[in-house]
Amino acid sequence: MTIDPHAAAETAYARIASMVNGPLAFMEVCGTHTMAIGRAGLRTRLPDDLRLVSGPGCPVCVTPAVDIERAAALAVEPGVTVATFGDLLRVPGANGTLQEARARGGQVKVVYAATEALDLAEIERTRTVVFVGIGFETTTPTVAATVLRAQSRGVHNFCVLPAFKLVPPAMHALASDPEIRIDGFLCPGHVSSILGTMPYEPVAREHRIPCVVAGFEPLEILSAIEALLLQLEEGRCEVENRYARAVPTQGNPAARAIMDRVFVPCDASWRGIGMLPASGLAFRPEYAEFDALERVPVNVPEVEDLPAGCGCGDVMKGRIQPPECRLFGHRCTPARPVGPCMVSSEGACAAWYKYGGGS
Amino acid sequence: MCLAIPGQVVSIEGRTARVAFGGIARDLATDLLPDLAPGDWVLAHAGFAIQRLEEDDAVETLRLFAEIESLGGPVGSE
Ligand code: SF4
Numbered sequence: 236m237t238i239d240p241h242a243a244a245e246t247a248y249a250r251i252a253s254m255v256n257g258p259l260a261f262m263e264v265c266g267t268h269t270m271a272i273g274r275a276g277l278r279t280r281l282p283d284d285l286r287l288v289s290g291p292g293c294p295v296c297v298t299p300a301v302d303i304e305r306a307a308a309l310a311v312e313p314g315v316t317v318a319t320f321g322d323l324l325r326v327p328g329a330n331g332t333l334q335e336a337r338a339r340g341g342q343v344k345v346v347y348a349a350t351e352a353l354d355l356a357e358i359e360r361t362r363t364v365v366f367v368g369i370g371f372e373t374t375t376p377t378v379a380a381t382v383l384r385a386q387s388r389g390v391h392n393f394c395v396l397p398a399f400k401l402v403p404p405a406m407h408a409l410a411s412d413p414e415i416r417i418d419g420f421l422c423p424g425h426v427s428s429i430l431g432t433m434p435y436e437p438v439a440r441e442h443r444i445p446c447v448v449a450g451f452e453p454l455e456i457l458s459a460i461e462a463l464l465l466q467l468e469e470g471r472c473e474v475e476n477r478y479a480r481a482v483p484t485q486g487n488p489a490a491r492a493i494m495d496r497v498f499v500p501c502d503a504s505w506r507g508i509g510m511l512p513a514s515g516l517a518f519r520p521e522y523a524e525f526d527a528l529e530r531v532p533v534n535v536p537e538v539e540d541l542p543a544g545c546g547c548g549d550v551m552k553g554r555i556q557p558p559e560c561r562l563f564g565h566r567c568t569p570a571r572p573v574g575p576c577m578v579s580s581e582g583a584c585a586a587w588y589k590y591g592g593g594s
Numbered sequence: 595m596c597l598a599i600p601g602q603v604v605s606i607e608g609r610t611a612r613v614a615f616g617g618i619a620r621d622l623a624t625d626l627l628p629d630l631a632p633g634d635w636v637l638a639h640a641g642f643a644i645q646r647l648e649e650d651d652a653v654e655t656l657r658l659f660a661e662i663e664s665l666g667g668p669v670g671s672e
Contacts, residue, residue, distance in 0.1 A: 267597050294595045320640075322595055348641025350623060370640075373596040377642040380625035425596040428637060428645035480648040481598075481637055487645050490626040581595060 240454055247457040248280050254464040255282040260416045261463055262409070262553050264402055265423030266293035266581030267451060273590035275453035281460075288553035289583035291405050292423060294370045295322045296551060296575040296582050297505045300540050302398045303328030306367050308533040309396070310341030315531055316359065318352035319367040321345040326578045329538030349381035349395075356385070356393035365527045368395040373425045375399045375516060376490035379497040382525045396527040397516060400503060402426050403434040404514035410442035415552055419463035421456070422448040424478045429494075431486025435474045443472045450478035497522050506575060507541050507548025545574035550583050557587040564588065598637040600647050603630055611636070611643055 263269060269289045272278065278287055291297045303326060310317040310333065317333070324334045324345065337343040342362075346352050349366050356364035368378050378395060385393045402423060409415055422435055427448045435446040445466035449459035459477040466473060476482055496519075503515020518526040541547055545567070546560035557563050557576065567573035569585055576582035601613040601620075611622050611630055615638070622643045624630050635647035 265596060267595075320595065348623075350641050369595075371596055373598065373644065374640055376626050376644070377623075377640045380623065380642065384625070423596060425598045425637065425639065425644070428598065481645055483645075487626060489628060490644060493626065 243454055244457060247454065247461060251285070251457065251460055251464060252282050254461070254468060255285045258284045258286070259418045259464075259467070260286045260288050260553065261419040261421055261460065262288050262290045262417045263421040263423075263449075264290040264292045264406060265421070265426065266296070266579070267425070268292065268421055268423065268449065268456065269583055269586045270581055271451045271453070271456060273586035275456070276590065277453060277456060279591070285460075286556075287421075288417075288556065289550065289586070290409060290553055291400075291505055291508060291551040292402075293551075293576070293579050293581040293583070294374070294400060295326055295579040296547065297400055297508070298323065298326070298369050298398050298575075299504045299506045300328045300538050301504075301535055302367075302369075302396070303333065304330065304535045304538055305533060306365075306396060307331070307333055307336040307341065308535055309365050309527065309531060310336045310343050311339070312531060312533060314362050316342040316344055316355065316362050316364050317367060318344045318346045318355060318364055320347070320369065322579060322581075323367060323369060325572075326575050327542070327572075349378045350384065353381050353385050353388075353390060353393050356390050357388070360392060363392050363394065363531055365531060366393070366395045368397045368399055371400055371402050371423070371426050372429045372494070373423075375498070376429060376487070376494045379494045380490075382497050382522060383493065385525060386522070391524065394525045394527040394530045395518075397498070397518060399498070399516040400505065401500065401514050401516065403430070403438060404500075404511055405505065405508075406435070406438050407442075408508075408511045408514070409552060410438060410444055412552065415554055417444055417553065418467065420444055420446045421459055421463070422446050422474075424448060424450050424481060427476075427478065427482045427486065429487045429490050431482065432474045432476050432484050433486075439472045439474050445472050445475075447475045448478050448482050450481065497525075504540075505551075507545075507551055541575075542573050547574040547576045547584070550576050557584040560584070596639070598639040598644060600635060601638050603632050603634045603636060603643075605632055606630060613638060613643065
């Protein structure tokens with residue numbers, strides 16, 4: 236059998252159109268989905284009544300300004316090198332970016348993996364290397380494993396600034412907000428590779444919102460949208476997995492065990508959204524020596540979380556689409572970004588600017 | 595940031611796997627998937643293998659198409 240993905244997509248579009256009989260909002264809780272939806276131009280082909288809204292799915296965008304300020308302050312501490320994923324470099328805190336801190340003489344190194352920051356610490360034994368720990372459940376186990384490596388290799392000049400976020404608690408919080416309409420969740424593919432499908436069960440059950448794990452190919456996303464529509468049609472609110480090749484039901488238990496060994500859930504602030512219960516991770520006391528908050532404490536003043544006029548909070552709650560922000564497109568562009576959602580390549584505003592949103 | 599790339603394990607030494615991504619080979623940490631074997635397909639994220647892949651993309655596309663077909667409706671290819 237030869238397959239024609241274009242024909243398959245046309246079939247899916249037609250079927251989706253026939254299944255939408257009123258206004259619906261599906262939220263994708265994954266920045267990689269946001270980009271894939273934009274790139275494939277899916278919105279332009281879906282019925283007007285079906286809104287795809289972006290949630291707080293970009294780890295860089297949800298990192299509070301105060302954490303970026305803290306990383307920037309660490310970068311200018313004597314004897315400290317800050318190591319970070321490049322995605323964070325251009326995101327403004329309240330007083331500028333890590334890139335600007337580096338231009339002012341701060342020590343900031345871009346790494347592609349937490350293990351690279353550990354290698355750096357092994358080479359520069361006289362400096363303290365602080366890795367900025369941002370990310371969701373996809374990334375956090377890699378950092379936890381790196382902490383365990385640091386411990387077993389006896390590298391004591393390596394530590395992590397914990398700013399991790401957990402996805403299911405954020406879905407709970409958004410689903411509980413009466414001002415936000417969500418008729419279905421497109422669950423993040425690679426977060427689910429670690430979590431499996433179980434953590435979404437309470438979201439589907441308690442809030443009566445269908446949840447479907449989706450892959451990243453246009454056809455996979457369309458298939459997940461169809462699955463959500465089918466559930467609504469049949470009055471079901473369940474967790475379905477449309478990315479089974481990368482998401483076993485049980486996820487990756489070894490990765491979760493490593494994450495649980497090093498970290499414990501704590502309340503955490505999401506940029507523009509606020510404090511969400513048990514949605515972040517703190518070091519367990521046994522690993523306190525790797526906690527940058529303990530090891531190299533710096534004083535950071537209270538700061539405004541978002542620049543004046545920036546609607547990123549409402550964008551990431553799915554309350555508005557990016558063009559509804561007054562700054563979108565004229566004051567705020569990827570070349571001169573105002574808020575985090577325009578800076579990050581996976582931010583909802585950047586995706587809309589680059590690809591257009593469609594109708 | 596949660597992008598993960600599929601690759602195929604070529605060899606394993608200690609807690610490091612050599613993984614082929616198309617024509618390029620890179621080393622990945624196997625701490626999160628301790629029992630990998632050469633030939634396995636994996637998802638790579640931030641220097642680690644984070645999950646096994648059941649099949650490669652080509653097989654999956656076929657499965658997906660079959661799935662869409664099984665939901666009923668017109669079939670757009672032969
Ligand atoms: S367009 Fe710019 S200012 Fe407005 S919400 Fe998006 S990032 Fe913030």
